[in-house]
Amino acid sequence: MRTAHWHEYELIDTSSGERLERWGDILLIRPDPQILWHTERKDPRWREAHARYQRSQSGGGAWQVRRKTPPVWSIRYGELTFRVKPMGFKHTGVFPEQAVNWELAGELIRGAGRPVRVLNLFGYTGAATLACAAAGASVCHVDASRGMVSWARENAQASGLEDRPIRWLVDDCMKFVQREQRRGHRYDGIIMDPPSYGRGPGGEVWKLEEQIYSLVEQCVPILSEKPLFFLLNSYTTGLSAAVMEYLLGVLIQKRFGGRVSSDEIGLPVTDTGLVLPCGSTAVWQA
Ligand SMILES: C[S@@+](CC[C@H](N)C(=O)[O-])C[C@H]1O[C@@H](n2cnc3c(N)ncnc32)[C@H](O)[C@@H]1O
Secondary structure: OEEOOOOOEEEEEEEOOEEEEEEOOEEEEEEOOOOOOOOOOOOHHHOOOOEEEEEOOOOOEEEEEOOOOOOOEEEEEOOEEEEEOOOHHHOOOOOHHHHHHHHHHHHHHHHHOOOOEEEEEOOOOOHHHHHHHHOOOEEEEEEOOHHHHHHHHHHHHHOOOOOOOEEEEEOOHHHHHHHHHHHOOOEOEEEEOOOOEEEOOOOOEEEHHHHHHHHHHHHHHHEOOOOOEEEEEEOOOOOOHHHHHHHHHHHHHHHHOOEEEEEEEEEEEOOOOOEEEEEEEEEEEO
């Protein structure tokens, strides 16, 4: 399993369906359905958490604030700075396990020795976009939500990357890729981290299992003649690492050669030494 190395984020402990996490100086408790074990909560920080996201019976949930919690604060990862905000659906604006993928994309871009154009689909709050921009790539960031795109731009500013060549687009990923084909635009690297279910800005329905093959297939014509990488991440349990690797094998490797690999990604838990799985990533590299 590939794991990230953070200083300002920490997964402290896991027990009875919940994670205890440190985001800078702020302690949060968030639900995680994978945490099936009812281990003893020995760490005193379980009782010191600033806020806890409580699931409701109806399927939604809300933050219960226990200690003064700022509405927004920042954490750093290397040269990047992210604005953290406790939001609906237990979101904070950062998927810390993704740091392994930010590093991989950054290394491939730095090692390319040529200008690199990256497309980041389902870009969310822009962490992967900023990692690629910091490594010197020009990036096209696409997300259906205007709010997420503004948050990503806030992160660009916080990271001192607001002047980098980044195009910020509020669009449906499938429609955008099809339009890029017609416009003849090409990318050397494509990153995507699609949700299991989503909607484009015009209400376009996104269902991962039904559309992922078609979306990756539609991406093939917008890859440059000598593409560098294709990074496909999923935190949906239905889509295993091996399945995603096979997708990239039949669609990308068959056309461009190179190699594919895949692995689970996860977060090390300080108190137990366990690594909590947080999804899988398949990578095609030239
Ligand atoms: C959970 S996030 C992905 C995580 C993110 N890449 C990261 O590592 O931080 C999913 C994103 O996909 C966007 N989205 C969902 N359906 C979409 C669609 N049809 N077209 C474009 N973006 C979509 C959502 O707005 C959301 O920001």
